[in-house]
Every structure is written in structure tokens, then in C-alpha cells.
Amino acid sequence: MTVTDPVRVLETLVRCPSVTPEEGGALSALEAMLKPLGFSVERMVGREPGTPDVENLYARRGSDGPHLMFAGHTDVVPPGNEASWRHPPFAAEIEDGLLFGRGTVDMKGGIACFIAAVARLVEKGHALPGSISLLITGDEEGPGINGTEKLLAWARERGEHWDASLVGEPTNPDALGDMIKVGRRGSLTGRLTVTGTQGHVAYPHLADNPLRAMTAMLDALMGKPLDDGTDLFPPSNLEVTSVDTGNTATNVIPESVSATFNIRFNDIWSAQTLKAELNARLKRAAADDTLxxxxxxxxxxxxxxGRASPVFLTRDQRLSGSLAAAVEAVTGKVPALSTTGGTSDARFIKDYCPVVEFGLVGQTMHKVDEHVPVADLETLTEIYGHFIERWFALADAR
Known part of the structure; x- marks a missing residue:
């Protein structure tokens, strides 16, 4: 197998059934690809009581100069009912120019393209004035406890420092070149429990139905927008994801009711100020006696x-500008700089160096028949190659 071909690299990775937290052979395959390219490769196991051990990989080529890190994950979500797939989810079969398999988009495809881009530069004899590293976890799709966060700390303890990072998550909504992620909204999850008095539905005066108060309190959470958004962030949004009394009887007023909610918030808020705002809303609603x-x-x-994920925004123009220029050079498109979407491991990396995200089109990630056009793999490889050269050229010029 030649690692200059992203299709061959991706086929190899997809055939490794690395469903979180299983390594599945994916990191071993990467190690075998990277060492001949001049990378030193180390494997680190993240451990935490009560959670499964997770294997991670750190590889570096070069020992000095500006240091560019590519970050990603080889773990994938379960395939679900494999009989529903057109092709087996770990077979990496190609049909009509599409490569099928779990992880093709999210995000073994991005890893394959970055490796192929580096391999082409090495093959051409490019002497990049600095170092390139790959920080690859097996715990991005899982709890995120024993992966990138621990791997970053482990590498820093060994003296590793980075000047910039590119995360290869699928960022494009419709076509390659649409979007670069330069930040992410924060995420905060809470569970609201309202306690009343259990009783018979025919004698409501002897009970206190907590659902009546919960109705007012959920309206307080969702009825008034948290904000109108900012120039680079959409409005913060709260969604209730479950409401539960645990009550199986139709003639019993429940004693309590719980509702779980999640907020994706912009840079107007921190987790602390958001908690204060929501608690104030709930306290006012609890006193509402309309119902x-x-x-x-x-x-x-x-x-x-859990832990709140902080909001962040990358303002490093050399990083985002180099990537945007590379995207335009290859696709002819000027990508939007966006902060939309969910959380990613960039939330950990931003504490160590500036970070942006750019990868494949995300329309089939986590779906049955997840797939990527073979042509997109070649295009993304070209973009990554242009980006690497541009970033190091600007770094060297400084």
C-alpha cells in the first residue's frame, strides 16, 4: 500500500473495527504507515477509575522550528443493524465512486487525507522548516475522558509544544470548501427536578402535581431567548431533551418530575453566568401560581x-488564513468561518495552541451507509498539502 493515496489509507483504517473504546487495529495501522515517513510514534493509554482504558497515539516528524499538530480520532460509533447497510460497515467497499464504511467521514477520512498529504510532500523532497505531529485518540465518540485531554497533558509533560493545530472533523455542510470551524459554542447540561405531593387524581386538593410547576418552569427556560447571537456566533439555544415522572399509573399524581436540558451557548455567556441566569428564571417561575x-x-x-464545555474562538490569522487560502486555491471557494455545530476535541486543544477544524462533508456521518466520494478524498488531500506548505511558509517568513 502506498500512503500517498488517501483511498488506500482510508480502506485500511475502515477495515479496523475501532468502535469506542476498542482500538480495533486502527492505531497499529497508523503506526505502520507513519514510521516509514520519518515519524517517531508513541502509544499512550488513558486511564480513569470506572471507565474503560483507551489507547491513543502521538507521532512527530521533526524536532525543532514551528510545530503544526493535526488532531483526530480513529474511534467510531457503532454501526447499528449491519443488515441495513448496503455494504458491510467495515468492508470499505467502493461503488459508483463512493467508499462506504463506518468512519469514512467521521473521521478516518480526514486522517487518511492528512497522512497522504504529508507523504506526498515527503516523496517530493519538501524540507519543511519545522515539525509536524499527529495527535490521534480513540475516545472522541465516547465519554472523552481518556482521550485527547489526557494525551495533550501527557505530551506536554514530555516537553511538547505546538504553534497551531488542525482538527480533521467533517466541517463542510454540503461540499468541500464550504466551511472552516474557527470556534465552537459552549455546552451545558442540567437536570431539573420538581417535587410535589403524590395523590389520587380525583382528589387534587390533597396532592400537589409537580407537572403544573414544571410546565411554568420549562416555559421560563425556553420561552424567552437567551440572546440574539453575535457577529461570529449564532444565538444561544436551550433544548429540553427528556421529561420523566417514572409514573406508570394513570390515576396517580406523581410525587416528582425531572426534565433534562442542554444549552449550546455563545461567547456572551460563561457556564457560571449561564447557570446564574437559568437559576434566576427557575426561581421566578417556581413562585408563579397561575397553575x-x-x-x-x-x-x-x-x-x-458532567463538565461544561467552554465556548471558544480562534483569532490566529496565520492559521485560519493559510487554511482558507488553501481551500480557495484548490476548490475556488471562499470558505465561511463558522462556530456552528456541536462540540469536538478542539475544546481541549484550544488551551494549548490556536486550533481550527476542516474536513470532509458531514452529511452521512453516524448514519447507515456512511460514505465519502473518492473524489473528495483527493480534493481534501490537495487542500491539506497546500495548507501545510502555506502555513510553514508564513511561519518561516516570520
Whole structure:
């Protein structure tokens, strides 16, 4: 196999069933590809009590000068019902110019294209004035505990420093060249529990239905927009994802009800200020007696789940400008600089160096019959190659 061909590289990676947290042979395949290109390769295992161990990989070519990091993940989501797939999800079969398989888009395809781009530069004898590294995790699609965050800290402890990072997540909504991600909204998840008094539905005066208070409190959370957005961020958005009483009876007023919600927030807010705003809204709504006439304020509690993901924005013009210029040179398009979408491991990387994201078209990621046009793999490889040369040229000029 020649690693200058992204199709061959991707076929190899897709045939590794690396469903989180299994390595599935994907990191071993990368190691075998990278060492002949002059990369030193180390494998690191992330561990945390109560969670599965996760294998990660760090590879570096060069030892000095400006340091560019490519970051990505080889773990994939489960394929679901394999009988629903047109081709087996780990067979990497090509039909009508499309390469099918779990992870083709998210995001083994991006990794394959970056490796092919570096391999072509090496083959041509390009002497880049600096270092290139790959930081590859096996825990992006899972809890994100034993992957990139731990790998970054592990590498920093060994003296690694980076000047910029490119994450190869699928960022384009419709076609290659549409969009570069220069930041991400923050994410905050909470669970609201309202406690009432259980009772018979025929005797509501002897009970206190918590769903009445919950109705007002959810309206307080969702009814008034959190903000109108900013120049580079869309409006913050809160969505209720579940409401549950645990009640299986139709003639019993439940004792309590819980609702889980998630907010994707822009740079107007921090997790702390957002929590304060939501708690204030809930406190006012708890005192609303429109549906609970004559009763005291409802009893409620908010539990904040997991770690909040902070909002961030990359303002490094050399990084985003080099990538945008490379995209335009290859596709003729001027990409939009966006902060839309969900979270990614860029939220960890931004604490170490400027980071942007650019990869394949994301329309089939996580779906049955996930696939990528073979032509897009060649185009993305060309873009990555142009980007690497431009970024190092600007770095060397400085």
C-alpha cells in the first residue's frame, strides 16, 4: 500500500473495527504507515477509575522550528443493524465512486487525507522548516475522558509544544470548501427536578402535581431567548431533551418530575453566568401560581451534569488564513468561518495552541451507509498539502 493515496489509507483504517473504546487495529495501522515517513510514534493509554482504558497515539516528524499538530480520532460509533447497510460497515467497499464504511467521514477520512498529504510532500523532497505531529485518540465518540485531554497533558509533560493545530472533523455542510470551524459554542447540561405531593387524581386538593410547576418552569427556560447571537456566533439555544415522572399509573399524581436540558451557548455567556441566569428564571417561575393557585413556591433542584464545555474562538490569522487560502486555491471557494455545530476535541486543544477544524462533508456521518466520494478524498488531500506548505511558509517568513 502506498500512503500517498488517501483511498488506500482510508480502506485500511475502515477495515479496523475501532468502535469506542476498542482500538480495533486502527492505531497499529497508523503506526505502520507513519514510521516509514520519518515519524517517531508513541502509544499512550488513558486511564480513569470506572471507565474503560483507551489507547491513543502521538507521532512527530521533526524536532525543532514551528510545530503544526493535526488532531483526530480513529474511534467510531457503532454501526447499528449491519443488515441495513448496503455494504458491510467495515468492508470499505467502493461503488459508483463512493467508499462506504463506518468512519469514512467521521473521521478516518480526514486522517487518511492528512497522512497522504504529508507523504506526498515527503516523496517530493519538501524540507519543511519545522515539525509536524499527529495527535490521534480513540475516545472522541465516547465519554472523552481518556482521550485527547489526557494525551495533550501527557505530551506536554514530555516537553511538547505546538504553534497551531488542525482538527480533521467533517466541517463542510454540503461540499468541500464550504466551511472552516474557527470556534465552537459552549455546552451545558442540567437536570431539573420538581417535587410535589403524590395523590389520587380525583382528589387534587390533597396532592400537589409537580407537572403544573414544571410546565411554568420549562416555559421560563425556553420561552424567552437567551440572546440574539453575535457577529461570529449564532444565538444561544436551550433544548429540553427528556421529561420523566417514572409514573406508570394513570390515576396517580406523581410525587416528582425531572426534565433534562442542554444549552449550546455563545461567547456572551460563561457556564457560571449561564447557570446564574437559568437559576434566576427557575426561581421566578417556581413562585408563579397561575397553575397552582394559593400554593407556596414549588420545590425544585437543578443538577448540572458532567463538565461544561467552554465556548471558544480562534483569532490566529496565520492559521485560519493559510487554511482558507488553501481551500480557495484548490476548490475556488471562499470558505465561511463558522462556530456552528456541536462540540469536538478542539475544546481541549484550544488551551494549548490556536486550533481550527476542516474536513470532509458531514452529511452521512453516524448514519447507515456512511460514505465519502473518492473524489473528495483527493480534493481534501490537495487542500491539506497546500495548507501545510502555506502555513510553514508564513511561519518561516516570520
Amino acid at each position: 397552582r393557585p394559593g400554593r407556596d413556591a414549588a420545590r425544585f433542584n437543578v443538577e448540572w451534569l
